[in-house]
Amino acid sequence: MARLVFGMNVSLDGYVDYDRFAPDAVLFRHFIEQVRGSAGSLYGRRLYEIMRYWEEDDPDWTPDLREFAAAWHREPKWIVSRTLTSVGPNATLVSDDVEAVVRRLKQELEGELYVGGPVLAHSLTDLGLIDEYRLCLHPVVLGRGDPFFAGPRPRLRLVSHRRIGDEAIELTYAPA
DSSP: OEEEEEEEEEETTSEEOSSSOOOOHHHHHHHHHHHHHOSEEEEEHHHHHHHGGGGSOOTTOOHHHHHHHHHHHHSOEEEEOSSOSOOOTTEEEEOSOHHHHHHHHHHHOOEEEEEEOHHHHHHHHHTTOOOEEEEEEESOOOSSSEESSOSSOOOEEEEEEEEETTTEEEEEEEEO
């Protein structure tokens, strides 16, 4: 049975911002390995559209960027959207009955299934489907952006913490 994990980079004041800070080389390596070993990812429309950047080959990419792109291409993806009509390679569009689809994926797959995007994660939290929250905390205060928790915070218990790279700390929580 797969475990559903919501994890993203987050500022000290709780915001997710896709442009204002980036992982260092060690944390980026961690993300490459995470994508490489995942059972797949579920994305909301907005984050999926940002991540589609990795579908194109850029001649200026470093070897690590190419490695991430290759892993992201191979990873199965489910895109939750009522507005998209098509998705890219190795992706499946989920436009209705999200709960049933996610429950089926959790039953059929092994390993970790990642959730991308705070709005989608909030919906899956409300359905009691998220097994773990991983906040990759950065020493940045944004003062604005999308909050990591897009609604009332569930009661959580700390499962683990570890430093990754020079600046980030990964905090792992499970529903209490």
